[in-house]
Every structure is written in structure tokens, then in C-alpha cells.
Amino acid sequence: MYVVIExxxxxxxxxxxxxLKENHKEAIFTKEPGGTEIGLKLRAMALNGEAKSKVAEMFLFLADRAEHIEEVIKPNEYKIVISDRSVISGIAYASNMPIEIVTTLNLIATSNTLPSHVILLELSKEELTKRLEGKTNDSIESRGIDYLLDIQDRMKRTIKQLNLNYIFIDASLSIEEISKKIEDFING
Structure with missing residues (x-):
């Protein structure tokens, strides 16, 4: 089972x-970007804004994703792998390019290895505004609320376009309600 939280x-x-780490001690936990040694370096470069070109930034994330699939996902295909982000984020965040091209590049990077379970935590504009007010933003968050809401919309479109098994959860629900919905989805 390859579960991703988006x-x-x-x-x-x-x-x-x-x-989930408390409830699934047997699972392999990972993240994208940065789930591998090379991925940590690529993640730092991308999030620090080292790539001046959006295309270069996308290719940093694609390199990380390809390495992650080979080093973490494929070797653990008979275990439960739970990932913080996945190909879905890769497609959604590359918003400067047509979604069809980005999808093709990501499917190449992942060797068509896709999650079996996708959980998307959704935020309304009001809730996102409230949550961003109290924190220091990285180079991606500082692009603004409308940018992030567009990314969220691209995530939803990508999940549906790839015909993945998914659940969309209102992220303004209580932590316990969200957790129960996730467990029901994974165990269902």
C-alpha cells in the first residue's frame, strides 16, 4: 500500500x-521532496529559491521524485509506505507549464508508479488566510494565497485525471475528525 498525504x-x-506514525508503527514513512540523501539537497535548493527558473525548479523536484521512487517506494512495494507529498504535488506546483506536459514528465520520473491511496487535506480561502497570518513563509508560501489555492485546485484536478483512489478532507475539521476519516479510508 502506497499512501500519500497531500x-x-x-x-x-x-x-x-x-x-499515522503512532497508529502504523510498521509503516515506512517518507516525504517528497527530500526522502532520500540526494533529495534533501534538491529540496533545500528548491525551497531556498536557488533555481531562478521555474523550469529548473521543476526539474529539481523531478530528479528528487525519480530517486525517491527507486530508493524508497519500489524496494518497499510489499509494505505500507506513507508519504508526505508525491507526484501530485509535483504536477500541481509546476503551475507555469501545461498540466499535460508536467504530468507526462512526472510519469516518466516515477516510472508510472502511483499511490494506491491519496488523502488531500483541503483548505478554504478563509482558513488558509488565517493559518498563514501567524507564520514566516518560505519561498513557495510567499507567492500568496491565490497562488496556493490555485495549486490546491491543480492537486484535485491531477488526482482525478490520474484516476487515483482518493479522499478529499476539509482541513478545518478537528484533528480527531480528520484522523478518523484517514484511518477509515486506509482501512476501508
């Missing part, structure tokens, strides 16, 4: 991943 920044992925 959502724009501040949606609550980290909180839910912490709960």
Missing part, C-alpha cells in the same frame, strides 16, 4: 502524519 502548506499534513 495538501497545500498549513493544511495539517504534519499533524496527521504524526498520528
Amino acid at each position: 495538501g497545500i502548506d498549513t493544511a495539517g499534513k504534519s499533524t496527521q502524519l504524526d498520528i
